[in-house]
Amino acid sequence: MTAVIEVRSLTKRYKDKKALDDVTFDVRKDTIYGFLGRNGAGKTTAMSIITAQNFPTSGSVRVFDEEPYENARVLSRMCFVRESQKYPDDAHPRHALAAARLFFPNWDQELAERLVDDFQLPLRTPIKKLSRGQLSAVGVIIGIASRAEITFFDEPYLGLDAVARQIFYDRLLADYAEHPRTVMLSSHLIDEVANLIERVLVIDRGRIIMDQSTDETRDAAATVVGPSAAVDDFVRGREVIHRESLGRVASVTVLGALGAAERAEVEAAGLDLAPVSLQQLIVRRTQHAAGQPVSQTQEVHR
Incomplete structure (x- = not known):
């Protein structure tokens, strides 16, 4: 270089x-x-x-x-x-x-x-x-x-x-x-x-x-979506930089690339992986570095 x-x-x-x-x-x-x-x-x-x-x-x-x-x-x-x-x-x-x-x-x-x-x-x-x-x-x-x-x-x-x-x-x-x-x-x-x-x-x-x-940055995080309990089980022990909840569904962004075995684990648990855009990642990393709370809960009122 x-x-x-x-x-x-x-x-x-x-x-x-x-x-x-x-x-x-x-x-x-x-x-x-x-x-x-x-x-x-x-x-x-x-x-x-x-x-x-x-x-x-x-x-x-x-x-x-x-x-x-x-x-x-x-x-x-x-x-x-x-x-x-x-x-x-x-x-x-x-x-x-x-x-x-x-x-x-x-x-x-x-x-x-x-x-x-x-x-x-x-x-x-x-x-x-x-x-x-x-x-x-x-x-x-x-x-x-x-x-x-x-x-x-x-x-x-x-x-x-x-x-x-x-x-x-x-x-x-x-x-x-x-x-x-x-x-x-x-x-x-x-x-x-x-x-x-x-x-x-x-x-x-x-x-x-x-x-x-940029390629390393795009692979630096993943968002896991699904039932809150199953998502919480999967992300336990990982560094969480963002969390949203809508009723019983959670969307959690964790740092670190997911390997083939981890992706298979996500699929077996009935969870989905959502893409993390470069803007989302940088905004969430910046918030995380500033010590802002990672949890954001949205309640649905019926």
């Missing part, structure tokens, strides 16, 4: 709050990551420090085996598209794209022009007069057309409708297939991006709680 980003014991403190708490992880070359977590979990802070737009309280970051801060060799190889990107008041989208063309050595102008058409972006409208979706499109176009070796998308598609978001996913994946690079995609729309991402990096309350391949 070739790591293009190495984060070691990274801590960022704001007064009495830790935005990042002794975080350590590596980011692999030519891989699409889902950098996932709740609002305020530390995603933007981590990406800002990696791209030298913020400073750590302690710990270290190395990108391409170098310190990124005030390092033009490193910074020109990274693109950070953030949801709150600011532009000069008199700037138009064509100005933002022209500036990006000068900064990023791998910039593809033809690709940028195709993306402008795809997103129907008005190039001569002042950026301050763009809709929320059009403003997001400016960042998405820069992020894809830059073809930077490392690209961070920090919720850049807020305001895009479902069709525009799908265009983003399709164009990113198609260009990644022809021009592999490292992409870190921060998103709340986990199930929408599930088919794009190859590795999952989940942060909660400033700490990394998951760092594994």
